[in-house]
Structures are given as structure tokens and as C-alpha cells.
């Protein structure tokens with residue numbers, strides 16, 4: 001079984017901190033391996049509400065150290081390790097998330113089996129899953145997207161970034177998840193917009209593209225209608241994620 005559960009589909013400051021959409025990141029199960037990606041505000045509550053068991057997590061992954069991706073990291077570490085009584089799991093993120101402006105409390109760091117840092121072009125292995133971070137993103141803090149591989153399954157998570165032409169070649173996969181904060185590109189905001197997501201979909205040509213991490217302008221324009229339009233225009237199955245949605249990765 002390979003499955004993504006969306007514990008939140010909200011992105012960026014205004015929408016997340018009004019909690020107009022949940023912001024718990026993505027819970028991923030690939031075979032026997034369980035991963036939690038980007039535990040934003042409310043991640044622990046959302047996981048428990050969806051009957052997921054943090055004490056069975058193998059790793060928590062951070063794309064970058066902005067609060068809408070990390071606010072619940074310490075709560076999730078407590079939950080994963082039973083308050084430190086059962087040390088387990090790893091936390092992997094950009095070096096900046098642990099050093100410069102650290103988001104993981106020092107007293108919790110001994111609770112996990114390890115902490116690791118992403119490298120551009122690097123690979124980490126957790127259980128049955130290989131996780132590649134092909135390229136550093138263009139975002140105000142050190143940021144990586146991820147490609148996940150297990151047996152014959154491969155999918156890509158394109159985390160927060162400005163659009164840049166090399167993105168498509170780095171994230172070739174049959175299933176892609178794209179953080180799409182903006183309805184239209186805004187030069188001063190380092191996030192992908194709907195036209196840029198469309199361009200990526202046309203360049204990567206996946207079987208399925210899932211849009212998530214919506215900002216206010218996308219929510220007001222109805223993500224599900226945008227996804228339908230992009231499906232019609234690109235011929236790719238484009239889905240707007242919804243809070244709590246479960247997606248079977250082919």
C-alpha cells in the first residue's frame with residue numbers, strides 16, 4: 001500500500017493563521033514505512049482526528065523551516081516517541097532548520113534515533129523508502145522538495161519555491177504534489193502560482209498532479225474548479241487536495 005493523507009491543504013501566512021484550511025502537512029505510508037511531511041499548525045490534532053498513530057512514525061520530514069511547515073514539529077516528536085520513553089524515528093530537514101534559527105527544541109533531540117540534513121542531489125533512506133532531494137528551491141530559507149521511491153512506486157513533492165526552468169527535469173514522476181499558494185504570480189512572493197503549476201504539469205506530463213498548500217487567492221477561486229480547468233487544458237488528471245483526502249499512489 002502506498003498512500004498520502006492530506007492533513008491540511010492550507011498554505012502561507014494569512015490563510016493558515018486564520019485556519020481557513022487545516023495545515024497539518026502530509027502523512028505518507030509506503031509499504032510498512034510511515035512518514036510525516038511538513039507538520040504545520042495543528043498537525044498532531046489532524047493526525048489523531050484521522051485515526052493515524054504518530055507513535056508508529058518512522059520519520060518526520062521538513063521541506064523548510066517556515067512556521068506553516070514546522071509549527072507542530074516538537075509536538076510530533078513527543079507523539080512519535082511517547083514523550084521520549086520510546087526513542088524512535090528520525091527527523092530530516094535542511095541544516096538551517098536545526099542550526100541558524102532552530103525549530104527542533106534541544107531537549108527533544110535525544111528522543112529520536114537520529115537527525116539528518118538534506119543535501120542538494122542527496123538521498124536519504126527510511127525503511128523501505130528512498131528520498132531524493134534533487135535541487136535546492138528558490139525560497140527565502142533553505143528549502144527542498146522530495147522524490148519518494150519504493151519498489152516500483154515513485155512520486156514527487158514540489159515544496160515552496162519560485163518557478164525556475166530546471167524544476168521540471170528534477171521532478172519527473174508519474175504522481176506529483178505541488179504547493180500552489182498563489183492564483184497569479186507575484187514577483188515579491190517566492191511561491192508557485194496556478195499558471196506556473198500548469199506550466200510544470202505540461203513540462204513533467206505526470207499521470208496525476210495534486211495541488212495543495214493553497215493561499216487565500218486560490219481558495220477564493222475554488223481550487224476544485226481550477227483543477228478541473230487544468231485537467232481540461234493539459235489532459236493530465238489534476239486534483240485539488242482537500243483536508244483529510246486520502247490518495248492511493250499507483
Ligand SMILES: [Zn+2]
Pocket residue numbers: 064066139160
Ligand atoms: Zn515557505
